Amino acid sequence: MIKRTTISAITAMFLLLSCEQVSDTPSEETPPDNGDPPSDTPVDDEPAPEPDDDDFLHDGEGRIFSYVPVGDLLPSSGPGHEDTTIYRPDITFPLEDAAFLNSQVYRYGGSQGTVNGMSGGQCHETNYDYPWQDTFCESRSRDQIMCPAGGHEGVDIRPGSCIPETDAIHWAVAAEDGRIIAPSSSQYTVKLQTSDGTLYRYMHLKMDALSVADGETVAKGQRIGMVSNDFFNGSGERVPTTYHLHFEMYQNYSPDEDTDPIFDQVNPYMTLVNAYERKLRGTE
Ligand SMILES: [Zn+2]
Structure with a gap:
């Protein structure tokens, strides 16, 4: 395991976890009632954003800092x-x-x-x-x-x-x-x-x-x-x-x-x- 140092590590981690949950678990949620007849077509979930490069700490050469525990x-x-x-x-x-x-x-x-x-x-x-x-x-x-x-x-x-x-x-x-x-x-x-x-x-x-x-x-x-x-x-x-x-x-x-x-x-x-x-x- 390599630890990447992030500015908002918890946020990035949450996004990653959310992404996995969304892709692994079929959505049980009912689409909001907007007056349209129910569609048989499943609603695609928005893809969860990848952690942005800016979430990580970079050195003066632009390399992302990471460390082994x-x-x-x-x-x-x-x-x-x-x-x-x-x-x-x-x-x-x-x-x-x-x-x-x-x-x-x-x-x-x-x-x-x-x-x-x-x-x-x-x-x-x-x-x-x-x-x-x-x-x-x-x-x-x-x-x-x-x-x-x-x-x-x-x-x-x-x-x-x-x-x-x-x-x-x-x-x-x-x-x-x-x-x-x-x-x-x-x-x-x-x-x-x-x-x-x-x-x-x-x-x-x-x-x-x-x-x-x-x-x-x-x-x-x-x-x-x-x-x-x-x-x-x-x-x-x-x-x-x-x-x-x-x-x-x-x-x-x-x-x-x-x-x-x-x-x-x-x-x-x-x-x-x-x-x-x-x-x-x-x-x-
Ligand atoms: Zn030495």
């Missing part, structure tokens, strides 16, 4: 984590322009792309299109308390175009007002912490050309750096990844009611869906 990962890519919580309802989406959440590993250009029949380079057009798909808890050999066997602690966001093809600049921006901690223990991570403690981690920006410095205070929406493919191994050698922003969000949360709150990564997917919808509506 949270926790519903690509086949054979991990268990996912179904968490519908919008942890931060007021953030700015962390990229300035259009963006595509999907797997960097199990799609075109990824090391496991063949698992899903997606052999080819990272610039494949379907990598740069909707629907979005969640990648939190995608299979990784890393501990993450919400992922049963460990997994991907954030979500991966491709920029509006494939940089090796377009050479375009795509800016990552501050999701909220906060303070920059950069670079952190890894050479490819910029952190942003808000005054109430929420922590964001931005990875794989163009690290030698950041727009911010360690300790700098930034405003929501301010440019942090350019989306890139920077990644370094344990020896500090550059081992480029795909062009994307890996995005994490830390919150205090309790995994269950018997456990004290911990500060760890939560699934940011629905928070990002919410932010992107507001961005496309112009109500961000």
Whole structure:
């Protein structure tokens, strides 16, 4: 199932349901008495209107935004984590322009792309299109308390175009007002912490050309750096990844009611869906 984001989703849904009911169920209604003799010819129902294109949210390129539900990962890519919580309802989406959440590993250009029949380079057009798909808890050999066997602690966001093809600049921006901690223990991570403690981690920006410095205070929406493919191994050698922003969000949360709150990564997917919808509506 793919969720299409509509301006008037309930209205569109109602129209669709009405259409199905009309076409599936013979009408029992008596035509209004207008003085004419009863006709043997059945009265054709007016065809129910299709949802208008304008009912959906479009990005700057006119594409209709849609997303696969949270926790519903690509086949054979991990268990996912179904968490519908919008942890931060007021953030700015962390990229300035259009963006595509999907797997960097199990799609075109990824090391496991063949698992899903997606052999080819990272610039494949379907990598740069909707629907979005969640990648939190995608299979990784890393501990993450919400992922049963460990997994991907954030979500991966491709920029509006494939940089090796377009050479375009795509800016990552501050999701909220906060303070920059950069670079952190890894050479490819910029952190942003808000005054109430929420922590964001931005990875794989163009690290030698950041727009911010360690300790700098930034405003929501301010440019942090350019989306890139920077990644370094344990020896500090550059081992480029795909062009994307890996995005994490830390919150205090309790995994269950018997456990004290911990500060760890939560699934940011629905928070990002919410932010992107507001961005496309112009109500961000
Ligand atoms: Zn990632």
